[in-house]
Amino acid sequence: MESIIPFNKPYLTGKETTYILEAVNSGKISGNGIFTKKCQNFFEEMYQFKKCLLTTSCTDALEMAAILADIKEGDEVIVPSYTFVSTALPFIRQGAKIIFADSETVTPNIDVAKLEALITGKTKAIVPVHYAGVACDMDAIMDLAAKYNLLVIEDAAQAIDSFYKGKPLGSIGHMAAFSFHETKNIISGEGGMLTINDKRFVERAEVIWEKGTNRASFFRGEVNKYGWVDTGSSFLPSEIIAAFLWAQLEKLEKIQIQRKKIWETYYTGLKNWAVEKNIKLPTIPDYATNNGHMFYIVCSSVEQRSAIIAKLKDKQILSVFHYLSLHASPYYMDKYDGEELPNSDRYTNCLLRLPLYFELTQDQLDSIIKILVSFD
Numbered sequence: 526m527e528s529i530i531p532f533n534k535p536y537l538t539g540k541e542t543t544y545i546l547e548a549v550n551s552g553k554i555s556g557n558g559i560f561t562k563k564c565q566n567f568f569e570e571m572y573q574f575k576k577c578l579l580t581t582s583c584t585d586a587l588e589m590a591a592i593l594a595d596i597k598e599g600d601e602v603i604v605p606s607y608t609f610v611s612t613a614l615p616f617i618r619q620g621a622k623i624i625f626a627d628s629e630t631v632t633p634n635i636d637v638a639k640l641e642a643l644i645t646g647k648t649k650a651i652v653p654v655h656y657a658g659v660a661c662d663m664d665a666i667m668d669l670a671a672k673y674n675l676l677v678i679e680d681a682a683q684a685i686d687s688f689y690k691g692k693p694l695g696s697i698g699h700m701a702a703f704s705f706h707e708t709k710n711i712i713s714g715e716g717g718m719l720t721i722n723d724k725r726f727v728e729r730a731e732v733i734w735e736k737g738t739n740r741a742s743f744f745r746g747e748v749n750k751y752g753w754v755d756t757g758s759s760f761l762p763s764e765i766i767a768a769f770l771w772a773q774l775e776k777l778e779k780i781q782i783q784r785k786k787i788w789e790t791y792y793t794g795l796k797n798w799a800v801e802k803n804i805k806l807p808t809i810p811d812y813a814t815n816n817g818h819m820f821y822i823v824c825s826s827v828e829q830r831s832a833i834i835a836k837l838k839d840k841q842i843l844s845v846f847h848y849l850s851l852h853a854s855p856y857y858m859d860k861y862d863g864e865e866l867p868n869s870d871r872y873t874n875c876l877l878r879l880p881l882y883f884e885l886t887q888d889q890l891d892s893i894i895k896i897l898v899s900f901d
């Protein structure tokens with residue numbers, strides 16, 4: 526019997542438990558210790574993020590961003606509809622109305638050509654999502670933000686080690702959020718990071734991170750006692766999580782090379798077949814890079830997608846579709862009063878993700894490609 530090829534398999538570098546043991550033996554396992562600082566410094570140096578704070582998830586990093594952006598009842602926040610619920614949720618909790626934007630035709634990213642029409646006097650922020658780690662058109666978004674005095678919070682959950690015109694994603698917006706969930710390139714089980722590029726938010730971010738206290742500045746000796754000074758929550762992960770993450774960061778380059786290689790193999794192997802079958806492969810715009818986060822295809826119909834999923838499943842290969850447009854979700858559809866979002870709906874119905882993980886072998890890849898190109 527052939528063995529199952531899962532959609533995702535979390536990759537372990539081998540050093541995770543070594544560093545966890547080190548953290549445990551150090552006697553300091555709560556947050557903001559040595560491993561947390563090592564990870565944060567790594568990101569700040571490697572990608573020129575002004576300030577990094579590890580969080581318990583990307584969702585939590587976005588929660589922090591929504592608090593820092595001072596989003597209130599009556600504010601509007603523009604979010605693509607084709608995204609994970611976490612992109613919208615923190616802003617809804619702050620009382621905002623979400624204005625859902627459509628995706629572009631060529632990528633699932635937010636369509637900047639339709640963005641300005643969504644801005645009103647109540648708009649406070651835009652939250653672009655770099656889908657599959659491929660950059661949104663950030664110059665256009667930042668220009669609009671400057672023109673209307675809006676904040677830009679990048680949902681860079683999938684976008685580690687990816688670039689826009691040479692600039693690291695997560696370093697362009699006022700703030701950005703990354704995920705280290707086990708389905709992402711660099712993982713810690715659950716985990717995330719807020720990056721703050723606008724220095725107006727740095728000091729307050731540390732306070733919100735540590736339950737509304739000025740504990741971080743106390744430990745730097747900047748204040749002589751610490752106490753409750755603001756709102757916040759317990760957004761910081763334990764050192765056990767940070768130790769795991771550190772093991773991953775040491776192998777970042779190796780992981781990225783392998784993932785991009787797999788991506789390229791899919792692209793080359795499926796190119797001709799896709800044209801024949803009227804299936805679209807991912808487009809990487811000139812201004813963007815590919816970080817090997819995801820390989821997806823966009824089928825010509827929901828029926829075609831279902832047939833491909835079934836055929837792969839029959840051969841023990843697990844492929845999965847992705848988001849259901851948020852504006853049409855059970856939680857939101859009754860509240861939705863905006864326009865139709867045809868591209869978002871098309872990706873909902875037609876986008877299919879293929880297995881992509883570090884340990885996917887050349888033989889497995891070849892067999893997946895072979896099965897696909899024999900599909901008609």
Ligand SMILES: *Cc1c(COP(=O)(O)O)cnc(C)c1O
Pocket residue numbers: 581582583584585608609611612654680682683703704705706715716717
């Ligand atoms: C994975 C993901 C999230 C959520 O990340 P968590 O770390 O699980 O909270 C948010 N947005 C996007 C686009 C994602 O892909």
